[in-house]
Amino acid sequence: MTAKTSNAPAKKPVSSASAHSRKHINPMNRQSAGDRVVSVVTYIVYAFFAFVCAYPFYYIIINSISSNTLSERGKVLFWPMEIHFKNYTRMSTIPGLLDAARVSVLRTVVGTILTVVIAAFLGYMFTRETMWKRKLWFRFVAVTMYFNAGIIPWVLCMRNLGLANNFWGYILPMAVQPFYIILCKTYCESVPRELQEAAEIDGAGTLRVFVQIMLPVIKPILATVAIFAAVNQWNSFQDNLLLMTNRPDLDTLQYKLYQYITQANSLKALVSNTTNSNAVMASLATAATATSIRMSVTVVVVLPIMLIYPFFQRFFTKGIMIGAVKG
Amino acid sequence: MSKKTRSYVEFLYILPLLILVALISYYPLYGWIYAFHDYMPPKPISSETFVGLKWFAYIVSNPTRLADVGRVLVNTFAMSGISLAFSWFPMFFAVFLNEIHCRPYRKFVQTVTTLPNFISWVLVFSVAFNVLSSTGAVNSVLISLKLIDKPIAFLSSKDNIWFKMWLWLTWKNAGWAAIMYLAAISAIDEQMIEAAKVDGATRMQIIWRITLPCLLPTYFVIVMLNLANFLSNGMEQYFVFQNSFNRKTIEVLDLYVYNIATSGRGNYPLSTAISMLKSIVSVALLFITNTVSRLVRGEGFV
Numbered sequence: 001m002t003a004k005t006s007n008a009p010a011k012k013p014v015s016s017a018s019a020h021s022r023k024h025i026n027p028m029n030r031q032s033a034g035d036r037v038v039s040v041v042t043y044i045v046y047a048f049f050a051f052v053c054a055y056p057f058y059y060i061i062i063n064s065i066s067s068n069t070l071s072e073r074g075k076v077l078f079w080p081m082e083i084h085f086k087n088y089t090r091m092s093t094i095p096g097l098l099d100a101a102r103v104s105v106l107r108t109v110v111g112t113i114l115t116v117v118i119a120a121f122l123g124y125m126f127t128r129e130t131m132w133k134r135k136l137w138f139r140f141v142a143v144t145m146y147f148n149a150g151i152i153p154w155v156l157c158m159r160n161l162g163l164a165n166n167f168w169g170y171i172l173p174m175a176v177q178p179f180y181i182i183l184c185k186t187y188c189e190s191v192p193r194e195l196q197e198a199a200e201i202d203g204a205g206t207l208r209v210f211v212q213i214m215l216p217v218i219k220p221i222l223a224t225v226a227i228f229a230a231v232n233q234w235n236s237f238q239d240n241l242l243l244m245t246n247r248p249d250l251d252t253l254q255y256k257l258y259q260y261i262t263q264a265n266s267l268k269a270l271v272s273n274t275t276n277s278n279a280v281m282a283s284l285a286t287a288a289t290a291t292s293i294r295m296s297v298t299v300v301v302v303l304p305i306m307l308i309y310p311f312f313q314r315f316f317t318k319g320i321m322i323g324a325v326k327g
Numbered sequence: 328m329s330k331k332t333r334s335y336v337e338f339l340y341i342l343p344l345l346i347l348v349a350l351i352s353y354y355p356l357y358g359w360i361y362a363f364h365d366y367m368p369p370k371p372i373s374s375e376t377f378v379g380l381k382w383f384a385y386i387v388s389n390p391t392r393l394a395d396v397g398r399v400l401v402n403t404f405a406m407s408g409i410s411l412a413f414s415w416f417p418m419f420f421a422v423f424l425n426e427i428h429c430r431p432y433r434k435f436v437q438t439v440t441t442l443p444n445f446i447s448w449v450l451v452f453s454v455a456f457n458v459l460s461s462t463g464a465v466n467s468v469l470i471s472l473k474l475i476d477k478p479i480a481f482l483s484s485k486d487n488i489w490f491k492m493w494l495w496l497t498w499k500n501a502g503w504a505a506i507m508y509l510a511a512i513s514a515i516d517e518q519m520i521e522a523a524k525v526d527g528a529t530r531m532q533i534i535w536r537i538t539l540p541c542l543l544p545t546y547f548v549i550v551m552l553n554l555a556n557f558l559s560n561g562m563e564q565y566f567v568f569q570n571s572f573n574r575k576t577i578e579v580l581d582l583y584v585y586n587i588a589t590s591g592r593g594n595y596p597l598s599t600a601i602s603m604l605k606s607i608v609s610v611a612l613l614f615i616t617n618t619v620s621r622l623v624r625g626e627g628f629v
Contacts, residue, residue: 039426049502122344130337131337132334137338141348144348149359150584152599153355161350206333206337235447237447238562257450294456298453302446309438313438
């Protein structure tokens with residue numbers, strides 16, 4: 001505060017004089033009428049933005065737990081009506097949905113672990129000045145951020161490599177991510193050299209220094225990378241569409257959801273399947289409809305993101321900041 | 328272990344990963360040779376299938392194909408152009424968000440508006456489908472307010488599709504894109520703003536004379552990146568939103584390449600040829616914008 005006020009000594013008498021005439025209001029907090037209008041308009045406009053972003057999610061959630069007949073007729077707008085959870089308990093009976101959930105979870109877990117380990121290891125190795133042609137290899141990896149061959153040549157080559165219709169087609173193409181490697185490398189560079197050198201004098205090799213010294217120290221950046229990688233894996237749709245053309249058992253939740261929305265016919269078949277198995281118990285209000293399946297599957301797919309996002313927001317923000325400084 | 332051996336051993340540790348990068352990122356460039364063959368899977372390419380520049384010549388010599396490419400380029404330029412024309416939006420979003428002094432409210436707005444960035448395009452489409460369908464929230468409200476009698480078919484019409492795609496893109500990205508500007512705003516020297524306040528500047532004056540000029544370098548980089556990616560809109564957004572009504576106006580280059588390879592008998596060589604041209608132009612654009620950035624700012628972004 002002292003620094004701020006001392007910076008403008010010449011202007012001080014003027015402002016304190018005007019403050020005096022206004023009954024000692026601090027000039028810093030004084031708002032003109034125009035400022036107040038700006039304030040009010042800003043609050044209203046941002047309330048609108050927040051509403052536009054949040055309401056669709058709220059709308060889908062309340063509809064997925066409301067009476068399916070009311071929801072079908074577009075009556076559920078502000079709060080859930082005739083609440084029931086049949087749409088969710090029925091999910092396990094939708095053919096293929098559990099398998100898709102399993103694939104989605106598995107690719108997220110395996111893919112995230114592999115991506116993080118590789119980013120940490122390469123990020124660390126690219127700081128080892130002793131390595132043969134270190135700079136060349138770093139450029140070799142980093143430059144892949146700036147070009148791509150195009151999806152069709154990519155698909156044809158992945159087929160040649162045997163990654164099409166193969167679970168590893170979800171994992172290996174996304175395993176080495178230059179952006180994450182640069183994040184880790186930057187972080188490793190900020191760790192004091194003495195730490196590594198001390199361990200090396202004690203006889204620790206390159207790998208041992210990585211596992212025992214560096215990994216624990218760079219944990220904060222690994223958390224950021226892990227969050228990004230996990231969200232990417234969970235959301236990934238294109239690799240399913242392009243590579244897994246003959247293996248419906250490898251379809252992910254994202255792909256299933258896309259099918260439910262676009263293929264009305266297959267959804268009708270699904271609806272009759274799932275209602276028949278529950279025919280005795282199902283009242284009209286809770287019977288499965290195309291809309292109810294769509295909405296409840298949407299909630300299941302979006303929920304993991306909505307649950308982790310508010311807690312990990314600072315990690316996301318940190319990632320974009322370091323990236324912006326570097327890139 | 329001698330120093331020399333150690334430096335090779337360290338290289339051997341990363342060699343498997345370098346090979347993985349070569350296979351995943353560099354080998355597909357070799358896949359461009361499919362553009363020079365009459366390739367029909369599952370028959371592999373050989374010296375017999377080699378046709379030279381046939382497919383490149385086909386693009387310009389076949390009038391319907393040429394018209395198609397022209398239409399797709401118009402779509403691509405329109406969508407990228409609209410994004411570029413409104414690229415100031417996240418900056419203003421950040422500037423006025425920063426004017427909200429109630430911290431919890433500001434945090435809330437920021438969290439809620441950045442969330443859509445982390446859901447997939449399939450989910451965005453699902454949200455759009457559920458909210459905009461004939462019995463969805465928007466049509467229900469409009470009908471009950473007696474503003475319309477029949478539900479509007481928002482998604483299955485080709486009207487204003489370019490603008491609608493921009494709206495969804497903005498819905499998904501704007502809050503997130505604003506974060507970079509918010510960081511730049513917090514880096515502005517506080518003394519400058521205090522001094523302006525002491526001189527009696529209003530908030531709008533502070534925004535126009537101090538905040539916005541301080542954000543211009545960041546905005547410049549964003550514009551350059553936009554230009555570098557002018558041809559690459561990605562295919563996912565347009566793929567999920569495409570249907571038989573809007574196909575003609577929604578097809579951007581990335582989606583077109585996918586569609587000609589997968590629809591009907593599937594023309595892989597033609598698709599690869601167009602991909603190849605696009606990639607080369609994109610790399611050229613990146614070089615140009617990076618050079619411009621270096622001339623204007625003294626540093627590039629690559």
